[in-house]
Amino acid sequence: MTTQAEWIAVDWGTSKLRVWAMSGGEVLATAHSDKGMSKLAKPEFETALLELVEDWLGAGQTDVIACGMVGARQGWVEAPYSEVPAPALAPQPIQVPDTDARLRVFVVPGLKQMKPADVMRGEETQVGGFLSLKHDWDGVLCLPGTHTKWVHVSANEAVSFRTFMTGEVFEMLSEQSVLRHSIKDGWDADAFAAGMDVTLSRPETLAAELFSIRASDLLLATPSAELRARLSGLLIGAELAASRAYWLGQQIAVIGDSALSDVYATALRAQGAQVDIADCEEMTLAGLTAARNLLG
Template sequence: MTPDWIAVDWGTSQVRAWAMHGDTPLAVARSDAGMGTLSPGDFEAALLTLVQDWLPDSPIAVVICGMAGARQGWQEAPYASVPCAPDAGGCVRPQVHDPRLDVRILAGLKQDRPADVMRGEETQIAGVLAQDPRFDGVLCLPGTHTKWVQVSAGEVVSFRTSMTGEIFALLANQSVLRHGLSDGWDDAAFADAVAEAMARPEALAVRLFGLRAEGLLHGLSGPTARARLSGLLIGAELAALRPYWLGQRVAIIGDAPLCDTYAAALTAQGLAPQMIDASKATLSGLTAAHAKT
Protein backbone atom coordinates (compact mmCIF):
# COMPACT_ATOMS: atom_id res chain seq x y z
CA MET A 1 0.00 0.00 0.00
CA THR A 2 1.44 3.34 -1.12
CA PRO A 3 -0.87 6.26 -0.27
CA ASP A 4 -0.54 9.58 -2.09
CA TRP A 5 -1.77 11.52 0.94
CA ILE A 6 -3.54 11.07 4.26
CA ALA A 7 -6.98 12.42 5.21
CA VAL A 8 -7.84 13.03 8.87
CA ASP A 9 -11.09 13.96 10.64
CA TRP A 10 -10.12 15.05 14.18
CA GLY A 11 -13.08 15.23 16.54
CA THR A 12 -13.35 16.11 20.20
CA SER A 13 -13.53 12.50 21.37
CA GLN A 14 -12.22 10.49 18.42
CA VAL A 15 -9.98 10.77 15.37
CA ARG A 16 -10.21 8.94 12.03
CA ALA A 17 -7.55 8.75 9.34
CA TRP A 18 -7.63 7.37 5.82
CA ALA A 19 -4.69 6.36 3.62
CA MET A 20 -5.66 7.86 0.27
CA HIS A 21 -4.75 7.10 -3.35
CA GLY A 22 -6.26 10.03 -5.25
CA ASP A 23 -9.88 10.06 -4.12
CA THR A 24 -9.90 6.39 -3.10
CA PRO A 25 -9.38 5.30 0.52
CA LEU A 26 -6.97 2.39 0.82
CA ALA A 27 -7.21 1.92 4.58
CA VAL A 28 -8.77 3.54 7.61
CA ALA A 29 -7.60 3.86 11.22
CA ARG A 30 -9.37 5.15 14.33
CA SER A 31 -8.46 6.02 17.88
CA ASP A 32 -9.90 7.70 20.97
CA ALA A 33 -7.19 10.40 20.89
CA GLY A 34 -9.67 13.20 20.25
CA MET A 35 -8.88 16.85 20.84
CA GLY A 36 -10.42 16.69 24.30
CA THR A 37 -7.75 14.23 25.50
CA LEU A 38 -4.70 16.07 24.11
CA SER A 39 -2.61 19.14 24.74
CA PRO A 40 -1.21 21.00 21.70
CA GLY A 41 2.14 19.25 22.02
CA ASP A 42 0.53 15.80 21.90
CA PHE A 43 -1.05 15.94 18.45
CA GLU A 44 1.94 14.96 16.36
CA ALA A 45 2.62 11.87 18.47
CA ALA A 46 -1.06 10.90 18.36
CA LEU A 47 -1.06 11.27 14.57
CA LEU A 48 2.10 9.19 14.20
CA THR A 49 0.61 6.42 16.33
CA LEU A 50 -2.36 6.33 13.99
CA VAL A 51 -0.64 6.52 10.58
CA GLN A 52 2.91 5.22 11.22
CA ASP A 53 2.51 2.19 8.95
CA TRP A 54 1.43 4.35 6.00
CA LEU A 55 4.31 6.83 5.97
CA PRO A 56 6.83 6.81 3.11
CA ASP A 57 10.41 8.02 3.50
CA SER A 58 9.64 11.36 1.84
CA PRO A 59 7.11 13.98 3.07
CA ILE A 60 3.46 13.13 2.57
CA ALA A 61 0.56 15.57 2.72
CA VAL A 62 -1.75 15.13 5.73
CA VAL A 63 -4.98 17.14 5.40
CA ILE A 64 -6.89 17.52 8.68
CA CYS A 65 -10.36 18.88 9.37
CA GLY A 66 -12.12 19.36 12.67
CA MET A 67 -10.98 20.16 16.18
CA ALA A 68 -7.24 19.98 15.55
CA GLY A 69 -7.70 23.58 14.38
CA ALA A 70 -9.54 24.71 17.52
CA ARG A 71 -8.06 27.15 20.02
CA GLN A 72 -7.34 24.19 22.32
CA GLY A 73 -6.14 22.02 19.42
CA TRP A 74 -2.87 21.48 17.59
CA GLN A 75 -2.77 24.97 16.08
CA GLU A 76 -5.65 27.37 15.78
CA ALA A 77 -6.92 27.78 12.23
CA PRO A 78 -8.76 31.13 11.99
CA TYR A 79 -12.42 31.14 11.00
CA ALA A 80 -13.62 32.45 7.65
CA SER A 81 -16.71 34.70 7.86
CA VAL A 82 -19.94 33.75 6.12
CA PRO A 83 -21.26 34.29 3.56
CA CYS A 84 -18.40 32.48 1.84
CA ALA A 85 -17.44 29.21 0.22
CA PRO A 86 -17.08 26.45 2.83
CA ASP A 87 -13.35 26.18 2.12
CA ALA A 88 -12.70 29.95 2.11
CA GLY A 89 -10.55 29.84 5.25
CA GLY A 90 -7.77 27.81 3.67
CA CYS A 91 -5.43 26.05 6.09
CA VAL A 92 -2.57 26.47 8.55
CA ARG A 93 0.60 24.39 8.66
CA PRO A 94 1.75 23.52 12.18
CA GLN A 95 5.42 22.93 12.84
CA VAL A 96 6.26 19.22 12.99
CA HIS A 97 9.32 17.30 14.09
CA ASP A 98 8.96 14.25 11.84
CA PRO A 99 10.18 15.19 8.32
CA ARG A 100 7.79 12.68 6.76
CA LEU A 101 4.75 14.79 7.73
CA ASP A 102 3.45 17.75 5.71
CA VAL A 103 0.42 18.72 7.81
CA ARG A 104 -2.35 21.13 6.75
CA ILE A 105 -5.19 21.94 9.18
CA LEU A 106 -8.35 23.30 7.57
CA ALA A 107 -10.09 26.42 8.89
CA GLY A 108 -13.66 26.57 10.17
CA LEU A 109 -16.45 29.10 9.59
CA LYS A 110 -17.93 31.84 11.79
CA GLN A 111 -21.05 33.96 11.76
CA ASP A 112 -20.99 37.30 13.57
CA ARG A 113 -24.74 37.98 13.92
CA PRO A 114 -26.14 35.85 15.44
CA ALA A 115 -22.83 34.54 16.75
CA ASP A 116 -22.05 30.98 15.68
CA VAL A 117 -19.08 28.83 14.69
CA MET A 118 -18.33 25.47 13.11
CA ARG A 119 -15.28 23.23 12.71
CA GLY A 120 -15.36 20.07 10.64
CA GLU A 121 -18.86 20.52 9.27
CA GLU A 122 -17.57 23.00 6.68
CA THR A 123 -15.53 20.16 5.16
CA GLN A 124 -18.63 17.98 4.86
CA ILE A 125 -20.45 20.90 3.22
CA ALA A 126 -17.55 21.31 0.79
CA GLY A 127 -17.83 17.59 0.07
CA VAL A 128 -21.52 17.90 -0.77
CA LEU A 129 -20.81 20.81 -3.11
CA ALA A 130 -17.94 18.89 -4.73
CA GLN A 131 -20.44 16.16 -5.63
CA ASP A 132 -23.36 18.51 -6.39
CA PRO A 133 -22.10 22.02 -7.24
CA ARG A 134 -25.65 23.24 -7.91
CA PHE A 135 -27.00 22.30 -4.49
CA ASP A 136 -29.27 25.07 -3.24
CA GLY A 137 -31.08 24.57 0.03
CA VAL A 138 -30.44 23.64 3.62
CA LEU A 139 -28.06 21.07 5.06
CA CYS A 140 -28.86 19.57 8.45
CA LEU A 141 -25.91 17.96 10.24
CA PRO A 142 -27.24 16.16 13.35
CA GLY A 143 -24.89 15.51 16.24
CA THR A 144 -23.97 16.68 19.70
CA HIS A 145 -24.33 20.21 18.32
CA THR A 146 -26.62 20.01 15.29
CA LYS A 147 -25.95 22.46 12.47
CA TRP A 148 -28.54 23.92 10.11
CA VAL A 149 -26.82 25.51 7.13
CA GLN A 150 -28.28 27.60 4.32
CA VAL A 151 -26.33 27.01 1.10
CA SER A 152 -26.75 28.95 -2.14
CA ALA A 153 -24.57 29.60 -5.20
CA GLY A 154 -21.74 27.50 -3.76
CA GLU A 155 -21.59 29.49 -0.51
CA VAL A 156 -22.62 29.06 3.10
CA VAL A 157 -25.05 31.96 3.51
CA SER A 158 -25.93 31.48 7.18
CA PHE A 159 -26.10 28.78 9.82
CA ARG A 160 -27.40 28.04 13.29
CA THR A 161 -26.35 25.50 15.91
CA SER A 162 -28.67 23.63 18.28
CA MET A 163 -27.31 21.84 21.37
CA THR A 164 -30.08 19.22 21.18
CA GLY A 165 -27.72 16.24 21.22
CA GLU A 166 -25.78 17.47 24.24
CA ILE A 167 -28.97 18.37 26.11
CA PHE A 168 -30.36 14.88 25.41
CA ALA A 169 -27.17 13.28 26.77
CA LEU A 170 -27.19 15.44 29.89
CA LEU A 171 -30.86 14.76 30.63
CA ALA A 172 -30.63 11.05 29.85
CA ASN A 173 -27.48 10.43 31.88
CA GLN A 174 -27.37 13.04 34.65
CA SER A 175 -30.90 14.27 35.38
CA VAL A 176 -33.78 12.72 37.29
CA LEU A 177 -35.09 11.45 33.95
CA ARG A 178 -32.31 8.86 33.81
CA HIS A 179 -34.27 6.66 36.23
CA GLY A 180 -37.06 6.17 33.72
CA LEU A 181 -35.12 5.65 30.48
CA SER A 182 -33.85 2.44 28.92
CA ASP A 183 -32.62 1.23 25.54
CA GLY A 184 -35.18 0.68 22.82
CA TRP A 185 -37.47 2.91 20.80
CA ASP A 186 -41.11 3.74 20.14
CA ASP A 187 -41.77 5.36 16.75
CA ALA A 188 -45.30 6.48 17.60
CA ALA A 189 -44.21 8.06 20.89
CA PHE A 190 -41.41 9.92 19.12
CA ALA A 191 -43.77 11.29 16.46
CA ASP A 192 -46.34 12.40 19.04
CA ALA A 193 -43.66 14.16 21.12
CA VAL A 194 -42.31 16.01 18.07
CA ALA A 195 -45.81 17.27 17.30
CA GLU A 196 -46.40 18.30 20.94
CA ALA A 197 -43.15 20.26 21.14
CA MET A 198 -43.70 21.99 17.82
CA ALA A 199 -47.20 23.02 18.85
CA ARG A 200 -46.11 24.40 22.24
CA PRO A 201 -42.32 24.74 22.45
CA GLU A 202 -42.68 27.08 25.43
CA ALA A 203 -43.98 24.11 27.48
CA LEU A 204 -40.84 22.03 26.95
CA ALA A 205 -39.54 22.13 30.55
CA VAL A 206 -42.94 21.12 31.91
CA ARG A 207 -43.35 18.28 29.44
CA LEU A 208 -39.87 16.97 30.27
CA PHE A 209 -40.70 16.45 33.95
CA GLY A 210 -43.93 14.84 32.83
CA LEU A 211 -41.84 11.93 31.56
CA ARG A 212 -40.67 11.23 35.12
CA ALA A 213 -44.15 11.59 36.54
CA GLU A 214 -45.70 9.29 33.93
CA GLY A 215 -43.12 6.66 34.74
CA LEU A 216 -43.88 6.79 38.46
CA LEU A 217 -47.68 7.01 38.22
CA HIS A 218 -48.63 5.28 34.99
CA GLY A 219 -45.77 2.90 34.21
CA LEU A 220 -44.38 4.72 31.17
CA SER A 221 -41.86 2.26 29.71
CA GLY A 222 -38.17 3.07 29.38
CA PRO A 223 -38.03 2.83 25.56
CA THR A 224 -41.14 4.99 25.20
CA ALA A 225 -39.76 7.58 27.61
CA ARG A 226 -36.50 7.66 25.67
CA ALA A 227 -38.30 8.18 22.36
CA ARG A 228 -40.50 10.90 23.88
CA LEU A 229 -37.48 12.72 25.31
CA SER A 230 -35.82 12.72 21.88
CA GLY A 231 -39.04 13.80 20.20
CA LEU A 232 -39.63 16.70 22.59
CA LEU A 233 -36.12 18.05 22.11
CA ILE A 234 -36.05 17.64 18.33
CA GLY A 235 -39.55 19.10 18.05
CA ALA A 236 -38.47 22.18 20.01
CA GLU A 237 -35.44 22.48 17.72
CA LEU A 238 -37.59 22.32 14.59
CA ALA A 239 -39.94 24.93 16.03
CA ALA A 240 -37.05 27.29 16.74
CA LEU A 241 -35.46 26.78 13.33
CA ARG A 242 -38.59 26.71 11.18
CA PRO A 243 -37.22 29.33 8.73
CA TYR A 244 -34.35 26.97 7.92
CA TRP A 245 -36.50 24.07 6.75
CA LEU A 246 -40.02 25.27 5.95
CA GLY A 247 -40.50 25.09 2.19
CA GLN A 248 -36.82 24.32 1.64
CA ARG A 249 -34.88 21.55 -0.01
CA VAL A 250 -33.27 19.79 2.96
CA ALA A 251 -30.46 17.24 2.97
CA ILE A 252 -29.30 15.48 6.14
CA ILE A 253 -25.61 14.65 6.51
CA GLY A 254 -24.83 11.95 9.04
CA ASP A 255 -25.28 8.35 10.07
CA ALA A 256 -28.14 6.22 11.38
CA PRO A 257 -29.90 6.09 13.78
CA LEU A 258 -29.69 9.78 14.71
CA CYS A 259 -30.25 11.01 11.17
CA ASP A 260 -33.23 8.68 10.83
CA THR A 261 -34.94 10.45 13.73
CA TYR A 262 -34.43 13.85 12.11
CA ALA A 263 -35.66 12.47 8.79
CA ALA A 264 -38.80 11.10 10.47
CA ALA A 265 -39.48 14.44 12.19
CA LEU A 266 -39.04 16.39 8.94
CA THR A 267 -41.06 13.91 6.89
CA ALA A 268 -43.96 14.43 9.29
CA GLN A 269 -43.80 18.14 8.34
CA GLY A 270 -44.30 17.29 4.67
CA LEU A 271 -40.63 17.35 3.61
CA ALA A 272 -38.70 14.66 1.75
CA PRO A 273 -35.17 15.07 3.12
CA GLN A 274 -32.24 13.68 1.17
CA MET A 275 -29.82 11.50 3.16
CA ILE A 276 -26.06 11.94 2.68
CA ASP A 277 -23.47 9.65 4.27
CA ALA A 278 -21.24 11.60 6.65
CA SER A 279 -18.02 9.69 5.95
CA LYS A 280 -18.42 10.08 2.19
CA ALA A 281 -19.08 13.81 2.56
CA THR A 282 -16.04 14.22 4.82
CA LEU A 283 -13.73 12.33 2.47
CA SER A 284 -15.06 14.23 -0.55
CA GLY A 285 -14.42 17.54 1.24
CA LEU A 286 -10.93 16.52 2.38
CA THR A 287 -10.13 15.34 -1.16
CA ALA A 288 -11.22 18.70 -2.59
CA ALA A 289 -9.11 20.51 0.03
CA HIS A 290 -6.07 18.35 -0.80
CA ALA A 291 -6.41 19.29 -4.47
CA LYS A 292 -6.25 23.00 -3.51
CA THR A 293 -3.55 22.99 -0.83
Protein backbone atom coordinates in the same frame (compact mmCIF):
# COMPACT_ATOMS: atom_id res chain seq x y z
CA MET B 1 0.92 -6.06 1.91
CA THR B 2 2.17 -2.66 3.07
CA THR B 3 -0.06 0.33 2.37
CA GLN B 4 1.61 3.49 1.08
CA ALA B 5 -0.60 6.55 1.11
CA GLU B 6 -0.52 9.17 -1.62
CA TRP B 7 -1.98 11.45 1.04
CA ILE B 8 -3.71 11.06 4.41
CA ALA B 9 -7.17 12.28 5.41
CA VAL B 10 -7.79 13.05 9.10
CA ASP B 11 -10.95 13.76 11.09
CA TRP B 12 -9.73 14.86 14.53
CA GLY B 13 -12.50 15.62 16.97
CA THR B 14 -12.68 16.30 20.67
CA SER B 15 -12.70 12.64 21.69
CA LYS B 16 -11.70 10.61 18.60
CA LEU B 17 -9.02 10.56 15.91
CA ARG B 18 -9.82 8.88 12.57
CA VAL B 19 -7.38 8.58 9.67
CA TRP B 20 -7.56 7.25 6.12
CA ALA B 21 -4.74 6.32 3.74
CA MET B 22 -5.78 7.80 0.40
CA SER B 23 -4.91 7.44 -3.27
CA GLY B 24 -6.70 10.28 -5.00
CA GLY B 25 -10.26 9.90 -3.76
CA GLU B 26 -9.93 6.18 -3.00
CA VAL B 27 -9.55 4.82 0.55
CA LEU B 28 -6.67 2.34 0.85
CA ALA B 29 -6.79 1.78 4.61
CA THR B 30 -8.24 3.31 7.77
CA ALA B 31 -7.36 3.50 11.45
CA HIS B 32 -8.60 5.25 14.57
CA SER B 33 -7.81 5.93 18.21
CA ASP B 34 -9.37 7.62 21.22
CA LYS B 35 -6.69 10.35 21.25
CA GLY B 36 -8.99 13.25 20.55
CA MET B 37 -8.05 16.89 20.92
CA SER B 38 -9.23 17.10 24.53
CA LYS B 39 -6.76 14.40 25.63
CA LEU B 40 -3.63 15.93 24.09
CA ALA B 41 -1.25 18.80 24.74
CA LYS B 42 0.19 20.56 21.67
CA PRO B 43 3.48 18.58 21.67
CA GLU B 44 1.52 15.29 21.65
CA PHE B 45 -0.47 15.75 18.44
CA GLU B 46 2.25 14.65 16.05
CA THR B 47 3.03 11.54 18.11
CA ALA B 48 -0.65 10.56 18.23
CA LEU B 49 -0.89 10.93 14.45
CA LEU B 50 2.31 9.02 13.70
CA GLU B 51 1.16 6.12 15.89
CA LEU B 52 -1.59 5.52 13.33
CA VAL B 53 -0.03 6.55 10.00
CA GLU B 54 3.73 5.93 10.19
CA ASP B 55 3.48 2.63 8.30
CA TRP B 56 1.71 4.44 5.44
CA LEU B 57 4.55 6.92 4.84
CA GLY B 58 6.94 6.64 1.92
CA ALA B 59 10.42 8.02 1.36
CA GLY B 60 9.29 11.55 0.52
CA GLN B 61 6.80 13.96 2.08
CA THR B 62 3.18 12.93 2.49
CA ASP B 63 0.41 15.52 2.68
CA VAL B 64 -1.98 15.25 5.62
CA ILE B 65 -5.30 17.12 5.43
CA ALA B 66 -7.12 17.35 8.75
CA CYS B 67 -10.43 18.79 9.91
CA GLY B 68 -12.17 19.17 13.25
CA MET B 69 -11.11 20.35 16.68
CA VAL B 70 -7.45 19.81 15.80
CA GLY B 71 -7.72 23.37 14.43
CA ALA B 72 -9.13 24.88 17.62
CA ARG B 73 -7.18 27.27 19.82
CA GLN B 74 -6.35 24.31 22.08
CA GLY B 75 -5.51 22.07 19.12
CA TRP B 76 -2.35 21.39 17.14
CA VAL B 77 -2.54 24.71 15.28
CA GLU B 78 -5.25 27.36 15.39
CA ALA B 79 -6.99 27.59 12.03
CA PRO B 80 -8.90 30.91 12.14
CA TYR B 81 -12.58 30.78 11.23
CA SER B 82 -13.84 32.02 7.87
CA GLU B 83 -16.84 34.32 8.25
CA VAL B 84 -20.05 33.48 6.42
CA PRO B 85 -21.21 34.03 3.77
CA ALA B 86 -18.20 32.18 2.43
CA PRO B 87 -17.20 28.95 0.70
CA ALA B 88 -17.48 26.09 3.19
CA LEU B 89 -13.83 25.25 2.55
CA ALA B 90 -11.36 28.12 2.96
CA PRO B 91 -9.24 28.83 -0.14
CA GLN B 92 -6.10 27.70 1.69
CA PRO B 93 -5.89 25.23 4.60
CA ILE B 94 -3.57 26.26 7.44
CA GLN B 95 -0.20 24.48 7.53
CA VAL B 96 1.12 23.13 10.83
CA PRO B 97 4.69 24.40 11.35
CA ASP B 98 7.73 22.38 12.37
CA THR B 99 6.39 18.89 11.68
CA ASP B 100 8.22 15.64 11.06
CA ALA B 101 10.12 15.99 7.76
CA ARG B 102 8.02 13.18 6.26
CA LEU B 103 4.79 15.14 6.74
CA ARG B 104 3.14 18.28 5.40
CA VAL B 105 0.12 18.78 7.66
CA PHE B 106 -2.73 21.15 6.81
CA VAL B 107 -5.85 21.95 8.84
CA VAL B 108 -9.18 23.02 7.35
CA PRO B 109 -10.50 26.22 9.02
CA GLY B 110 -13.98 26.26 10.51
CA LEU B 111 -16.76 28.78 9.91
CA LYS B 112 -18.04 31.62 12.08
CA GLN B 113 -21.14 33.79 12.07
CA MET B 114 -21.11 37.10 13.91
CA LYS B 115 -24.88 37.61 14.32
CA PRO B 116 -26.29 35.54 15.84
CA ALA B 117 -22.90 34.41 17.12
CA ASP B 118 -22.12 30.86 16.05
CA VAL B 119 -19.15 28.67 15.08
CA MET B 120 -18.44 25.27 13.59
CA ARG B 121 -15.35 23.08 13.23
CA GLY B 122 -15.47 19.84 11.27
CA GLU B 123 -18.98 20.19 9.88
CA GLU B 124 -17.76 22.72 7.30
CA THR B 125 -15.76 19.89 5.71
CA GLN B 126 -18.90 17.78 5.35
CA VAL B 127 -20.70 20.78 3.86
CA GLY B 128 -17.82 21.36 1.46
CA GLY B 129 -17.76 17.67 0.57
CA PHE B 130 -21.48 17.68 -0.17
CA LEU B 131 -21.17 20.74 -2.38
CA SER B 132 -18.16 19.27 -4.19
CA LEU B 133 -20.38 16.37 -5.24
CA LYS B 134 -23.49 18.46 -5.91
CA HIS B 135 -22.42 21.71 -7.57
CA ASP B 136 -24.91 24.60 -7.46
CA TRP B 137 -27.15 22.79 -4.95
CA ASP B 138 -29.27 25.35 -3.09
CA GLY B 139 -31.08 24.54 0.10
CA VAL B 140 -30.45 23.62 3.73
CA LEU B 141 -28.09 21.03 5.18
CA CYS B 142 -28.94 19.53 8.56
CA LEU B 143 -25.98 17.96 10.36
CA PRO B 144 -27.39 16.19 13.43
CA GLY B 145 -25.18 15.28 16.35
CA THR B 146 -24.25 16.45 19.82
CA HIS B 147 -24.54 20.00 18.47
CA THR B 148 -26.80 19.92 15.42
CA LYS B 149 -26.07 22.41 12.65
CA TRP B 150 -28.57 23.89 10.18
CA VAL B 151 -26.70 25.44 7.26
CA HIS B 152 -28.24 27.49 4.45
CA VAL B 153 -26.17 27.03 1.29
CA SER B 154 -26.50 28.85 -2.01
CA ALA B 155 -24.19 29.48 -4.99
CA ASN B 156 -21.70 26.98 -3.47
CA GLU B 157 -21.35 29.04 -0.29
CA ALA B 158 -22.46 28.68 3.31
CA VAL B 159 -24.77 31.69 3.69
CA SER B 160 -25.75 31.33 7.36
CA PHE B 161 -26.07 28.64 10.00
CA ARG B 162 -27.49 27.91 13.44
CA THR B 163 -26.40 25.40 16.09
CA PHE B 164 -28.73 23.53 18.46
CA MET B 165 -27.43 21.64 21.51
CA THR B 166 -30.24 19.09 21.21
CA GLY B 167 -28.02 16.01 21.34
CA GLU B 168 -26.11 17.22 24.38
CA VAL B 169 -29.32 18.21 26.15
CA PHE B 170 -30.77 14.73 25.47
CA GLU B 171 -27.64 13.12 26.93
CA MET B 172 -27.65 15.34 30.01
CA LEU B 173 -31.35 14.85 30.71
CA SER B 174 -31.26 11.09 30.21
CA GLU B 175 -28.05 10.53 32.18
CA GLN B 176 -27.80 13.31 34.79
CA SER B 177 -31.29 14.66 35.54
CA VAL B 178 -34.17 13.08 37.45
CA LEU B 179 -35.21 11.54 34.13
CA ARG B 180 -32.25 9.16 34.33
CA HIS B 181 -34.42 6.94 36.53
CA SER B 182 -36.97 6.57 33.73
CA ILE B 183 -34.96 6.73 30.49
CA LYS B 184 -33.35 3.45 29.53
CA ASP B 185 -32.96 1.73 26.16
CA GLY B 186 -35.45 1.18 23.38
CA TRP B 187 -37.50 3.15 20.89
CA ASP B 188 -41.15 3.76 20.07
CA ALA B 189 -41.86 5.57 16.80
CA ASP B 190 -45.39 6.60 17.81
CA ALA B 191 -44.17 8.11 21.09
CA PHE B 192 -41.48 10.04 19.23
CA ALA B 193 -44.02 11.46 16.78
CA ALA B 194 -46.43 12.41 19.58
CA GLY B 195 -43.70 14.20 21.54
CA MET B 196 -42.48 16.04 18.47
CA ASP B 197 -46.00 17.20 17.60
CA VAL B 198 -46.40 18.76 21.05
CA THR B 199 -43.30 20.98 21.00
CA LEU B 200 -43.37 21.69 17.29
CA SER B 201 -46.70 23.41 17.79
CA ARG B 202 -46.15 24.61 21.39
CA PRO B 203 -42.41 24.81 22.14
CA GLU B 204 -43.09 26.92 25.24
CA THR B 205 -44.43 23.77 26.97
CA LEU B 206 -41.11 21.92 26.75
CA ALA B 207 -40.05 22.24 30.41
CA ALA B 208 -43.42 20.99 31.68
CA GLU B 209 -43.55 18.16 29.14
CA LEU B 210 -40.12 16.99 30.23
CA PHE B 211 -41.24 16.43 33.81
CA SER B 212 -44.33 14.61 32.60
CA ILE B 213 -41.96 11.89 31.40
CA ARG B 214 -40.95 11.18 34.99
CA ALA B 215 -44.54 11.37 36.20
CA SER B 216 -45.68 8.96 33.49
CA ASP B 217 -43.11 6.47 34.72
CA LEU B 218 -44.10 6.80 38.37
CA LEU B 219 -47.86 6.86 37.96
CA LEU B 220 -48.56 4.96 34.75
CA ALA B 221 -45.57 2.60 34.50
CA THR B 222 -45.05 3.79 30.92
CA PRO B 223 -42.45 1.57 29.16
CA SER B 224 -38.94 2.99 29.03
CA ALA B 225 -38.77 2.72 25.22
CA GLU B 226 -41.81 4.97 24.96
CA LEU B 227 -40.37 7.50 27.41
CA ARG B 228 -36.98 7.61 25.69
CA ALA B 229 -38.58 8.19 22.30
CA ARG B 230 -40.89 10.84 23.74
CA LEU B 231 -37.93 12.73 25.21
CA SER B 232 -36.21 12.70 21.83
CA GLY B 233 -39.41 13.82 20.12
CA LEU B 234 -39.96 16.70 22.54
CA LEU B 235 -36.41 18.01 22.06
CA ILE B 236 -36.33 17.63 18.28
CA GLY B 237 -39.80 19.14 17.99
CA ALA B 238 -38.60 22.22 19.86
CA GLU B 239 -35.55 22.37 17.58
CA LEU B 240 -37.68 22.15 14.45
CA ALA B 241 -39.94 24.89 15.77
CA ALA B 242 -36.94 27.16 16.34
CA SER B 243 -35.29 26.29 13.01
CA ARG B 244 -38.46 26.54 10.93
CA ALA B 245 -37.12 29.55 9.01
CA TYR B 246 -34.30 27.31 7.77
CA TRP B 247 -36.17 24.22 6.62
CA LEU B 248 -39.70 25.34 5.71
CA GLY B 249 -40.16 25.17 1.95
CA GLN B 250 -36.50 24.31 1.36
CA GLN B 251 -34.72 21.42 -0.30
CA ILE B 252 -33.04 19.59 2.61
CA ALA B 253 -30.21 17.09 2.95
CA VAL B 254 -29.33 15.45 6.27
CA ILE B 255 -25.67 14.53 6.86
CA GLY B 256 -24.91 12.46 9.93
CA ASP B 257 -24.82 9.08 11.65
CA SER B 258 -27.31 6.86 9.84
CA ALA B 259 -29.58 6.19 12.83
CA LEU B 260 -29.77 9.84 13.89
CA SER B 261 -30.14 10.99 10.29
CA ASP B 262 -33.15 8.69 9.94
CA VAL B 263 -34.74 10.23 13.04
CA TYR B 264 -34.34 13.78 11.68
CA ALA B 265 -35.44 12.78 8.18
CA THR B 266 -38.56 11.12 9.58
CA ALA B 267 -39.36 14.23 11.64
CA LEU B 268 -38.94 16.54 8.65
CA ARG B 269 -40.87 14.35 6.25
CA ALA B 270 -43.75 14.33 8.71
CA GLN B 271 -43.91 18.09 8.10
CA GLY B 272 -44.05 17.59 4.34
CA ALA B 273 -40.39 18.42 3.72
CA GLN B 274 -38.38 16.95 0.84
CA VAL B 275 -35.38 15.28 2.47
CA ASP B 276 -32.34 13.37 1.22
CA ILE B 277 -29.77 11.63 3.42
CA ALA B 278 -26.01 11.72 2.80
CA ASP B 279 -23.43 9.57 4.60
CA CYS B 280 -21.30 11.65 6.98
CA GLU B 281 -18.06 9.71 6.44
CA GLU B 282 -18.43 9.93 2.68
CA MET B 283 -19.03 13.69 2.92
CA THR B 284 -16.05 14.14 5.26
CA LEU B 285 -13.73 12.34 2.85
CA ALA B 286 -15.13 14.26 -0.11
CA GLY B 287 -14.52 17.50 1.79
CA LEU B 288 -10.97 16.58 2.77
CA THR B 289 -10.30 15.58 -0.84
CA ALA B 290 -11.64 18.91 -2.05
CA ALA B 291 -9.50 20.73 0.54
CA ARG B 292 -6.42 18.83 -0.66
CA ASN B 293 -7.17 19.89 -4.22
CA LEU B 294 -7.02 23.52 -3.06
CA LEU B 295 -3.33 23.05 -2.31
CA GLY B 296 -2.65 22.89 -6.06
